[in-house]
Amino acid sequence: MPQIPTMQQDNQIIAKSENPDPAALGKESSLILEHTEDPSGYSREGLEGRYLDLKDEALSLRRLLGLNPKTGKTTEGGSYATPGGFLRKQKVAVFVDVQNMYHSAKNIYGRSLSFAKMLRECVRTRQLVRSIAYVIDHEGVDQTKFLKSLGYIGCEIRHREVMKRNDGTKKAEWEVGIAVDMLRIAEKVDVVILASGNGAFADMIPLIQAKGVRVECCAFKGSVGWHLENMVDQCHFLTQEHLYRKG
Known part of the structure; x- marks a missing residue:
């Protein structure tokens, strides 16, 4: 018979960042360039605008997933999140x-x-x-x-x-x-x-x-x-x- 799991000695309450509006995640975004798209057709200002928009979106997603807003790492263990990885932790x-x-x-x-x-x-x-x-x-x-x-x-x-x-x-x-x-x-x-x-x-x-x-x-x-x-x-x-x- 396997051993009955015991509570891990972890007394830290998980710090949660303020969550963005989940409804915003359902909206389709055209911020990311398709891999076949030629970026030379965009001005530098246009590309910089896309970059800043992507940073804002990444920040919101990190907060929603309970990750460190700045680094994208999990709150425990210090590893980067992968698809489903934050759930496993x-x-x-x-x-x-x-x-x-x-x-x-x-x-x-x-x-x-x-x-x-x-x-x-x-x-x-x-x-x-x-x-x-x-x-x-x-x-x-x-x-x-x-x-x-x-x-x-x-x-x-x-x-x-x-x-x-x-x-x-x-x-x-x-x-x-x-x-x-x-x-x-x-x-x-x-x-x-x-x-x-x-x-x-x-x-x-x-x-x-x-x-x-x-x-x-x-x-x-x-x-x-x-x-x-x-x-x-x-x-x-x-x-x-x-x-x-x-x-």
Whole structure:
């Protein structure tokens, strides 16, 4: 069994530059000369104008990608960004609301979620430094095999027992525990991913974003609270491709 990832000792909060308007990136630009184009047809003033415009555009793109505006290097490690390179350097922590994800898959598709496929979908090429699965222990239910599968994919497992109230009702929830962990760990990573569609988490999203950390959600389309979906920076929507074929 591979070792469970531990938090890297990095207590620096990621410094974020002010972002330009993303809408401007969708506009087509004719600033760059085609490689077959003869530059001799342009005046020096015209070429200098293009050069200055390109510098401004490069500065805006560097800020949007979280790179050093002057050097184009990543904020950590000092290397230059390559296509997709800045994503690979992002440190990601995933917080899995196991009950929510399990029952969402069962209710929508009648099948079980592959948590390994879920992690691959939301982490992608980035660096996963910690993944925590929050599990409810039900009396008389043997979850040994399931818990081993979570540990095998590198999840740190947190347990909580079902509590019986004085009136005979039962209660078991992880909302507060997950929220506390997300706030505590957020300062040590670049991206926090919540694997849950529970809308109760929506109000805490701005608190994490205020630390300069990107917040994403991973869930099934029909299970995400609308407020949560609108608050996060990105939603990774799971489909039948992320389920086991049976059960």
